[in-house]
Structure formats: C-alpha cells, structure tokens
Amino acid sequence: MSSFFHDCFIVFRRQIRMNLRNPAWVLIGILQPVLYLLLFGPLLKPIVSSFPGAADNEFTFLVPGLLVQLGMFGAFFAGFGLIAEWREGVVEAERVTPASRTALLVGRLMRDLVQLLVQALILIGLGLVMGMRGSVGGITFGVALTLLVGGACAAASNAVALTTKSEDVMAPLINMVMMPVLLLSGILLPMTLGPSWLQRISDFMPFRWIVDAVRGSFAGDFAGNSLLWGTAWALALFSAAVWWGTATFRKENA
Amino acid sequence: MITARGLVQTFHTKVGREKREVRAVDGVDLDVAEGEVVGFLGPNGAGKTTTLRMLTTLLRPDAGTATVAGYDVVKESEQVRRSIGYVSQAGGVFSSARAGEEVMDHGMLYGLSKRQVETRGHELFDQLQLDGLWERMPKNMSGGQKRRLDIAMGLIHDPTLVFLDEPTTGLDPQARANLWDHIARLRSERGATVFLTTHYLDEADALSDRIVIIDQGRIVASDTSDNLKAQVSGDLVTLEVGAAHVAVAAEKLASVAESVETSGSHVSGRVARAGRVVPGLLREIEHAGVTLESIEVHRPTLDDVFLTLTGRSLRDAESEKPGEPDAADPAATAAASEGVTA
Ligand SMILES: Nc1ncnc2c1ncn2[C@@H]1O[C@H](COP(=O)(O)OP(=O)(O)OP(=O)(O)O)[C@@H](O)[C@H]1O
Numbered sequence: 001m002s003s004f005f006h007d008c009f010i011v012f013r014r015q016i017r018m019n020l021r022n023p024a025w026v027l028i029g030i031l032q033p034v035l036y037l038l039l040f041g042p043l044l045k046p047i048v049s050s051f052p053g054a055a056d057n058e059f060t061f062l063v064p065g066l067l068v069q070l071g072m073f074g075a076f077f078a079g080f081g082l083i084a085e086w087r088e089g090v091v092e093a094e095r096v097t098p099a100s101r102t103a104l105l106v107g108r109l110m111r112d113l114v115q116l117l118v119q120a121l122i123l124i125g126l127g128l129v130m131g132m133r134g135s136v137g138g139i140t141f142g143v144a145l146t147l148l149v150g151g152a153c154a155a156a157s158n159a160v161a162l163t164t165k166s167e168d169v170m171a172p173l174i175n176m177v178m179m180p181v182l183l184l185s186g187i188l189l190p191m192t193l194g195p196s197w198l199q200r201i202s203d204f205m206p207f208r209w210i211v212d213a214v215r216g217s218f219a220g221d222f223a224g225n226s227l228l229w230g231t232a233w234a235l236a237l238f239s240a241a242v243w244w245g246t247a248t249f250r251k252e253n254a
Numbered sequence: 255m256i257t258a259r260g261l262v263q264t265f266h267t268k269v270g271r272e273k274r275e276v277r278a279v280d281g282v283d284l285d286v287a288e289g290e291v292v293g294f295l296g297p298n299g300a301g302k303t304t305t306l307r308m309l310t311t312l313l314r315p316d317a318g319t320a321t322v323a324g325y326d327v328v329k330e331s332e333q334v335r336r337s338i339g340y341v342s343q344a345g346g347v348f349s350s351a352r353a354g355e356e357v358m359d360h361g362m363l364y365g366l367s368k369r370q371v372e373t374r375g376h377e378l379f380d381q382l383q384l385d386g387l388w389e390r391m392p393k394n395m396s397g398g399q400k401r402r403l404d405i406a407m408g409l410i411h412d413p414t415l416v417f418l419d420e421p422t423t424g425l426d427p428q429a430r431a432n433l434w435d436h437i438a439r440l441r442s443e444r445g446a447t448v449f450l451t452t453h454y455l456d457e458a459d460a461l462s463d464r465i466v467i468i469d470q471g472r473i474v475a476s477d478t479s480d481n482l483k484a485q486v487s488g489d490l491v492t493l494e495v496g497a498a499h500v501a502v503a504a505e506k507l508a509s510v511a512e513s514v515e516t517s518g519s520h521v522s523g524r525v526a527r528a529g530r531v532v533p534g535l536l537r538e539i540e541h542a543g544v545t546l547e548s549i550e551v552h553r554p555t556l557d558d559v560f561l562t563l564t565g566r567s568l569r570d571a572e573s574e575k576p577g578e579p580d581a582a583d584p585a586a587t588a589a590a591s592e593g594v595t596a
C-alpha cells in the first residue's frame with residue numbers, strides 16, 4: 001500500500017512539474033470563471049432577488065455554479081494531455097514498470113485536483129471581495145463537492161482519452177456532453193425559473209443536483225434534501241469514473 | 255529466462271466498414287537461456303514488436319503461454335515487470351519534459367530511491383555519451399541523442415533481463431559501436447540476458463549468441479549465426495582472371511562448386527566449406543597455367559539465409575525503409591560478409 005502512494009506521488013510530481021513549467025493552461029482555465037464573475041455578475045444583480053429561494057446577492061448565487069462549471073470543464077480537458085503522452089509512448093513506458101495501474105491514473109487526478117483547488121480558491125477569494133457570503137464550513141463543503149465532481153470528470157476524460165486515442169474523436173464528444181450539462185444544470189440561472197417540463201428534464205441531470213447542493217452549502221442550508229442528493233450524486237459519479245479510468249489503464253491494449 | 259509456447263496475437267482493424275484481422279504473431283515458440291544475447295530479426299511487419307509487447311506484459315496474448323524470468327506474463331505480470339527492462343521501438347520520454355527528470359522518475363517507479371536513480375542516471379548519461387544533456391528537453395535533441403536517452407531510461411534500474419526494440423535506429427556508426435560495447439558489457443559485467451530486435455544483419459551477427467528469424471508472425475529459424483549460414487549451400491568464391499582464361503577457370507571452379515556463373519573476367523560459384531577446398535583449387539588453377547588476378551571468398555550473409563528460408567530477400571523486404579546501412583557503411587559490409595581477399 002505504501003508503494004501505491006509512492007507511485008501516485010511520483011506520477012503526480014512529474015505531472016505538476018510539467019504544468020508549472022507551462023502554466024498558461026491553468027491561467028486560461030481560471031480566466032473564464034473570472035470573466036463570468038465580472039461581466040455576467042452585474043447582469044444578475046437586478047433579477048437575483050426574484051429567484052425562488054433568493055440568494056442575498058448575485059455573487060452568492062453565481063460563485064457556487066461557476067465552481068462546479070470550473071470543476072467539470074477544466075477536468076474534461078485533462079484527457080487531451082494524456083493523448084499527447086500516449087502518442088509519445090509515455091503511457092506504455094509507465095505501464096511496463098511495476099507501478100500500480102491505479103496509481104498511474106490517481107497521480108494524474110491528483111494533479112487535476114490540486115489545479116482545481118487553486119482555481120477554486122482564487123474564484124472564492126474574488127467572490128468574497130465582491131460581496132459573496134458564506135460560512136467557512138459551508139464553503140469548505142462546497143469546495144469538497146466541487147473536487148469530487150472535478151475528479152469524476154477528469155477520470156472520465158482520461159478514460160475517454162485512452163479509449164479513443166484521438167483528439168479528433170474526443171473534442172466533438174466532449175462538446176456533445178457539455179452542451180446539455182451546461183443548459184440543464186442551472187449554473188447561470190436557476191432551473192426553477194423555467195417551465196415545469198424543463199425542470200422535470202433537469203431532474204435527470206446529476207450535475208444540477210450537485211450545483212444545487214454546492215449553492216445550498218454556501219448559503220448554509222444544510223437541511224434541504226438537495227444537499228443529500230447532490231452529495232450522493234457527486235460520490236457516485238466520482239466512484240464510477242475512477243473505476244472506469246482505472247479499468248482503461250489496466251486494459252492490456254492501451 | 256524466456257520461454258514462450260504458441261504465442262498468438264490478432265489485431266482487429268477497420269478499413270471503412272469492413273473489419274479486418276491481422277494475425278501479427280502466429281504461434282511463436284521461444285527459449286532464451288540466462289546470460290544469452292539473442293537477436294530477433296525480421297522484415298517490417300514480421301511481428302517483432304508485437305512479440306516483445308506480449309513478453310513485456312503490455313499485450314495479453316490471444317493464445318499461448320509465456321514465462322519471463324520465471325513468471326507467467328499473464329498471471330504474474332507484476333513480477334515480470336519488476337524483473338525486466340524494456341526500450342520500446344518508439345521510445346517513451348516526453349518531448350517537453352527534462353531528460354534527466356524523465357529518467358529519474360522512471361527509475362523511481364521501480365521503487366529506487368532518488369539518490370540511486372540520480373547516480374545511476376548520470377552514469378548512464380556518461381556511458382551513452384549524453385553528458386551535458388541532463389537538463390535538455392528531448393524535443394531539442396537530435397534523433398540519435400533521443401534514442402540513447404530512451405535506452406538510458408530502459409536501463410535505469412539495472413535490469414538483468416533487457417528487451418531492446420531496434421535500439422540502434424538513427425544512431426551514427428560511432429554511437430552504434432558504442433552501444434554494441436555497452437550491450438556486450440551488460441552481459442559480461444552484469445550477466446544480463448538481452449533480447450533485441452534489429453533489421454541490421456551485421457548487428458545481429460556481431461552482438462548475438464543466437465539469431466531468431468521471424469517472418470509473417472512465425473519463427474522460421476533459430477540458431478547461431480554460423481550454423482544458419484551453414485544452411486546456405488556453401489560460401490561464395492569469386493575468381494578474377496585474364497579474359498583468355500575465363501573458360502578454363504570456370505571449368506576448374508565447377509569441379510568443386512555449384513551454380514557457377516561468369517561475368518566479364520569474374521567467375522563465381524558456391525563452394526561448401528571453402529576454407530578447405532580453396533587451397534587445392536588454387537593449385538589446380540596454377541597447374542592449368544591460369545594467372546589469378548584475385549580471389550574472394552565470402553561467407554554467406556544472413557540475407558542469403560533469409561532467402562534460403564523464405565524464398566524472399568530480407569533486403570527486398572526492407573527496401574522500402576530508408577536509412578538502412580548498406581554497402582555505404584563500411585563497418586557493416588565488412589562484418590556482414592566476413593570477406594577474405596587474397
Ligand atoms: N495496434 C495494432 N493494430 C493493428 N495492427 C497492428 C497493430 N500493431 C501491429 N499491427 C500489425 O501487426 C503486424 C506486426 O507488427 P509489428 O509491429 O509486430 O512488426 P515489426 O516486426 O515490429 O515491424 P517493424 O520492423 O516495422 O518494427 C503488422 O502487420 C502491423 O501492421
């Protein structure tokens with residue numbers, strides 16, 4: 001077991017080292033939510049009080065949604081780096097060592113989670129400066145949910161990458177998944193604004209429950225069952241995706 | 255060290271809608287003893303890499319069994335991985351990472367300490383003439399430097415069983431000679447077993463105790479270079495004589511040789527065990543009053559062996575691949591033909 005953590009750490013350190021040398025992607029990743037915060041936040045200001053179960057200001061509403069968005073979309077792109085590594089024979093070189101196959105995935109997930117955590121802290125810091133409210137406990141729990149979502153998406157992205165081994169297949173696939181997720185999760189506007197048929201559809205979107213849960217957690221609303229559902233979904237997605245990712249790293253043909 | 259029985263690997267590819275099966279490896283048996291250096295020779299697409307990937311646990315065989323270093327490649331794959339080093343045909347260092355760090359990380363995945371991999375890494379960089387490139391990114395290295403880096407990475411943990419897939423592609427003659435030395439030392443100093451694939455006949459000849467030839471997924475021969483060459487019907491003897499004497503020389507040669515041919519002032523034929531026959535032949539020719547300008551005796555090359563075994567020339571099978579050492583490389587020609595000139 002100790003060798004498992006050792007292997008994870010070696011893989012993680014190698015990945016994070018390469019990221020630090022080329023931090024452009026990390027910065028671009030954080031730029032997007034910051035732009036939403038600065039340029040979309042003001043649009044919400046006059047209407048946020050009309051949202052059902054209204055948040056006290058637009059940033060308290062928006063930041064949790066942006067966090068989940070950051071977790072999902074940043075991580076979805078993790079797989080592209082893996083394809084580049086696979087093409088250069090890195091994955092095969094790692095697979096010929098006795099390192100645990102799970103560690104090869106987990107080490108990379110650790111990189112994605114650390115990156116996500118840094119981005120999340122920047123976003124929350126900025127949100128707080130602009131007037132967002134939230135308890136320390138609530139924010140911490142919300143960040144934990146975000147990390148679970150991010151880990152799930154990153155693991156799935158790595159699995160898709162190793163299965164398709166082609167950016168050309170992966171890019172449209174991610175787009176296809178991203179569109180409905182974005183539209184049905186209530187990240188920018190609450191789904192409850194919509195007609196009931198749209199709300200029913202969004203009930204089938206796990207990410208909507210998670211966005212609700214992070215929002216509830218930030219607002220200190222620990223009693224509602226959206227928190228329960230969101231947490232359950234986050235845990236389920238995370239376990240399923242890590243299992244799937246490990247399976248692809250294990251597969252003899254990768 | 256390596257035992258394989260009936261290894262099979264079939265790839266499924268799609269060409270448009272149509273599914274195709276490629277039987278890349280089609281029932282391969284192998285036995286490699288401890289401390290042996292075996293050259294695995296065959297034309298492009300023969301199944302060398304695929305066989306190696308099965309032996310190194312990267313591909314699960316569709317059929318057949320193999321034990322490597324005493325462990326089953328399917329059931330005890332982790333122990334196999336612990337016991338071997340592998341340098342793949344395409345290499346495995348990331349082009350925009352630093353060379354030294356890549357090699358160290360690789361070694362640490364074998365459970366070595368930072369200090370161990372750092373010392374050994376620098377040693378290998380020295381021995382493989384990569385000094386000064388520790389901090390360099392592979393994308394800023396020459397092809398031959400990058401190849402040597404791949405090899406350093408595969409050897410970082412001092413494996414006693416090494417699989418090298420075309421280790422010398424892209425190396426200049428001097429770097430190639432240096433790597434040959436290195437491989438020879440792996441065996442003499444560390445008692446390592448080496449299984450290497452190559453297209454270079456001279457390389458297989460010079461490095462290996464034994465040569466295994468694969469063609470279209472099947473082993474077609476496995477023996478020492480000398481024994482393989484003995485299968486070809488004799489050594490090539492070429493006589494150069496004055497124009498007036500060609501007919502007489504051809505007649506004399508025909509008395510000891512097969513398939514005698516004449517071209518200009520040269521007469522050639524295949525002679526079994528030429529070393530014993532030629533002295534007598536020379537006396538005969540002198541006796542007939544023929545002045546010999548020159549005589550050449552060539553031992554059969556592996557190319558001749560391949561031709562005898564498969565009916566195709568290895569060089570033909572290779573000809574589409576650029577950058578093969580041919581007559582242009584003097585070292586290669588000398589080693590391949592082992593010519594004697596009198
Ligand atoms: N992943 C794959 N998918 C489909 N076919 C493959 C795959 N890998 C190899 N093949 C096919 O299997 C056959 C054997 O390939 P292999 O790479 O083992 O040859 P090789 O002897 O190493 O050749 P080379 O000298 O060119 O390296 C070839 O016909 C090749 O096209």
Ligand SMILES: [Mg+2]
Nearest residue numbers: 302303304343
């Ligand atoms: Mg090959």
